Amino acid sequence: MTQVERIIEVENLVKKFGDFVANDHLTFHVNKGEIFGFLGANGAGKTTAIKILTGLSHPTSGKVTVAGIDVSHYPEKVKKRIGYMSQAFSMYNDMTVKENFRFYGGVYGLSAKVIRERTDYYLKKLNMESYKDMLLKNIPLGWKQKLAFSVANLHEPDIVFLDEPTGGVDPITRRQFWELIYEASNKGTTVFVTTHYMDEAEYCNRICIMSEGEIKAMDTPAAMKKSYGAQNMNEVFLKIARNVEG
């Protein structure tokens, strides 16, 4: 059997803010093409870890390799290989759909021709061709999120990081969004996703649950439910993630 390729490797990652330990010796890996769910209570340290993985923040200690690149030494190199859809909506409301695609394509150094082709491809796929000249602010949230996902994939990254992509989105659009995730994953893109919807945790290949800056559990959803004797992921989550505020 061939060895599964590890696209993210994290060893003993520590991040401190003064005395506060936000990430306490995290060790985990993500396989190529996997949908990896990164769960935890508010304040568990998820966003801190994502910022380090995406080269936006520097670890206090530990080794983080993303797409074969050492992130703490070459954060700019990593950024070219990843796509990132942040929790706060990251496209421009006062630009049209097409202009947003052109802008982000330009940021990643794609040629005008490639940007045009990929914009057409994604708008067709999302059934949104007639919206390309509409200002983003006039588009409903669920659709914006699907556009943001497409933009994050525009430069064909090895990994996309999605930070709560479906918060506040209607139940049908939420499911359509996950169709997009599955499609990307089938093409070999690795998906690293956070969510507060526990039904969505079931859609991941593997899940990691964080609490108080530490990884408390990591496994497939099925194995996790079995080992915690739980009916669903919501029960597992409530058992693991104690409230740790303060």
Added chain:
Amino acid sequence: MSIGIQIENIRKSYSDVEALKDISLEVKPNELFGFIGPDGAGKTTLFRILTSLILPDSGKAHVGDFDVLKDYKKIRQITGYMPGRFSLYFDLTVEENLRFYAKLFNTSLEENYDLIEDVYKQIEPFKKRRAGALSGGMKQKLALSCALIHRPQLLILDEPTTGVDAVSRKEFWDLLKKMQQKGITILVSTPYMDEAAICDRVALMQTGSILTIDSPENIVEHFQWKILSVKSNQMYPLLKDLGEIEGAEQVYRFGESIHLFTQNDTGRMKENILTSLSGKGYQNLDVEVQKPVIEDCFLALMDKSEEA
């Protein structure tokens, strides 16, 4: 005395967007009433009209005996409002925020401590911390304390649990139940379908219209189809295959399984499914009859409203 709410034929548009399309409903005194719906449903617009922050284009609304247009000053005195966006002062401490809001309403923290105690004692250890430095769940508890500090008869909470994790969400709802026991009428909106079950009654909303209003139990009871829950080792192709089976009205991913809506006899449908899928390489195929939950009802109603 608890107060109720009457809403009659309320309409509101923003330029060319119809945010509320002829909404009428009644909230009973001391009810815990939920508005369930995604972004763009019109929940925030309705709340802003009830709190007298914006005016409806047409229609009437009463909070108790007070008219939202004529008696807005009285309504503001008896209403506690927690907007969707955290709107307290980031550079004031927890305690300073609370004292500030108490003073606005001519009262004090001490005077109404008994009412907010259940909420406030959870953040009291951090009362010297600036509000901007609080975590998401703690900010929500502070905002709830501030909304309660003038002893309102009506509490209106706009998506208090959006972006809040499953543990803190549960705690927050426990707190709302306690506030209801103190006689307060509560209106709360949420995009989380599972939270509907905790309300006395809910309105399911979508793009400015109410799809249905009832108790969560009745909504589930009146679900028009039967549901089969299907699992296998390969979920992605299964969704497409199930959708093509005759008698499958709708199919949706639902956590670890797929829900198939049908009007056929469930026994016959189960056989149908197993026959259609045989030879397609599925392993550990499991088909079970499933009781509907609110999200099933919402998905079915949403689909219907899009067809109409």
